[in-house]
Amino acid sequence: MESGSALKSFVEYTSEHHFPLENIPYGTFKNPESNEIHCCTRIGDFVVDLAALHDLGHFSGDNLKSENVFKHEFLNTFMALGRPSWTEARATIQNLFAEGSSFENDEDGKSKALFAFDKVEMTLPVDIKDYTDFYSSKNHAYNVGCMIRGPDNALQPNYTYLPVGYHGRASSVVVSGTDVRRPKGQVSADKKVPTWSDCKRLDFELEMGAYVGVGNELGKPIKIANASDHIFGLSLLNDWSARDIQVWEYVPLGPFNAKNFASTVSPWIITLEALEPFKIAHQDQDPEPMPYLREDNPSTYNIDLHVGIQSENMDAPHEVCLSNFKHLYWNVNQQLTHHAVTGCNMSTGDFLGSGTISGTEKSERGCLLELSWAGKEKVSLGNDEERVFLKDGDSVHMTGVCKGDGYTVGFGDCVGKILPALDDSEYF
């Protein structure tokens, strides 16, 4: 399935490490020397300041040599350049960090560009423009539909014809490590009269997200054959959800406050180039998609996705879900093309969430709503604790891993911890 032999870098790491020379992820961090935020990559346990590498003259290719597109607080300037520049950057960085490169012994250069990961602060990598959340796991949609309408009508008729999605809230997308305040709002047990309450059904959603690198003009659609050239890369996404607020508010216009208080992204964006060895055939789609959503050889990626919960009493997260990116019914190309079919202009920095990624097995369910079957079944945390929804002090840990032949391409961590709700005096 996956193939490839491990490249050799002068930086040391194990074959299980998420960030070998095959990966070359992109992020942003606060340079501890200058306190400026710059674009970066990562090799092993080192964060590499790309702005510093550019100042040192290492980006000498045609696309990147002039402007230092990495000396920015966000990746957007680099992302907007498009695939030839992305390919050039990747090749430059891979050559620079290969065993035996001249950079290996450039102690001065390395001291300017390399920083220990555990000593730096990672920041939100992209100035996110519009955030859209899809609903592309059929297993998830089926499970949620079963809870609401029963198995016979679990899926809406449109589900297998188009990638259902909704516009989300961009301002509250935060980077891994940011605490999440338990929201308050209106909830209603009888769905007729609401009460004021803190959220009692706070949930995570295991998702991945795709960042748009290159957009399209307003009024002009994106052909599916060209879709992947618009995608800069993928990251992990925890789309926190307030289930009790959601069921009261969401008819008829969709989720609003139930989702807009926070969505957590991992700091690293993994490029499609890095994921290429893990490409697999996409699952069969029946009915056949309409021509605008139809690809010659539809593909997806084989990415194992893990979710763990760690309570305040625990030293490490306990795994509650192991899913895989391949379970998505609609792939990223289809999501993007459908988004733009009416002429909607996609922009550099747009972020497309996949929707909760659930497999068919119970252990593959990507949120507590499914794992606890709407609160009916308790989920063990491996000690004497159980959960149906999240408690204050719980932290949720997500990660994603592609297993290669002798190496790993990973997504790092996407972590967030729940803070208790604010006092009513903050509200009225």
Add this chain to the structure above:
Amino acid sequence: MESGSALKSFVEYTSEHHFPLENIPYGTFKNPESNEIHCCTRIGDFVVDLAALHDLGHFSGDNLKSENVFKHEFLNTFMALGRPSWTEARATIQNLFAEGSSFENDEDGKSKALFAFDKVEMTLPVDIKDYTDFYSSKNHAYNVGCMIRGPDNALQPNYTYLPVGYHGRASSVVVSGTDVRRPKGQVSADKKVPTWSDCKRLDFELEMGAYVGVGNELGKPIKIANASDHIFGLSLLNDWSARDIQVWEYVPLGPFNAKNFASTVSPWIITLEALEPFKIAHQDQDPEPMPYLREDNPSTYNIDLHVGIQSENMDAPHEVCLSNFKHLYWNVNQQLTHHAVTGCNMSTGDFLGSGTISGTEKSERGCLLELSWAGKEKVSLGNDEERVFLKDGDSVHMTGVCKGDGYTVGFGDCVGKILPALDDSEYF
């Protein structure tokens, strides 16, 4: 109801003019001398370059004298300063353009700052961050509910408890005068199997929108008593809608492609200070809103809203709707406070659409879906033409007017014209 006597400016205009000294709207335009886009205001038929006024030393107050916050392509920098700066700018401009001011005879200064409105290009005034669309006209929600579910269940149970809203698409918000391409997509007559089609039920929606000037920190709500200090001003909004695409896609997560192809805003933002004389008591709300949505003296504004349609055969638009901002069941303070109740961080440049503003009368219905009662009744264009939905070449003209004692405060125009759909070869 409204009161106030007309201020005197050395610029001449009639008592019906939208932009007297009482208004002082904000926008952005391309300066025809420098070709730079700057922030501007308008007096009568003149657009006033505020960056030029600043360069001339006219903003000498404490808040605005140092940085030229008007020398930007968008109003965001000025908006972020907050109410003391907004008040100072308004007073400075009103003094400068008052009859007998020293500026009246400053021919050099006036030649640098004043430009004839019909000679300049207005641009999108705000770098719109997140765009949210509410659904705050109960008359509109009731009418649409009647069409779908019948009069007994027309309103959802949540409607009178919270301002229903959804996250919209910010990238496709365009300024008045931008043509709108008829979208294509999936439609389904039987709501079971879709077909590929250009939109046959293209509609306008008469809305107004509120721009957020000052935001709030993530995790911290906005108390309703403080809400109005976050609002920079209001403008007109036409939230174009593809009704046939909408009914197929919108269950369960709300409108998506049916709305994201274009939303047109007027170029001028009218401040709450300018609207103060037109403040009126808000309509009664039953049930009483929850404490977080409850105001001591809830108010709204008396703004007449006109919609006209002009076909390619016509020389001027024919009025199809006369509504009023006061028909909204939820006011802007309630919308903003509800939006942030879960801790959602509002940002400078956020735009909150009101939802279609319909009155109780047939002539007050704010979209063709209601005016034609889902296509059943024809709407006359005043000549021998009729519409149920928009045809190619139709342009929709919206305006808003507050009638004072001897003067008018107006919103200018919000106009867009429908272009024919693209050929299928653009899609697949």
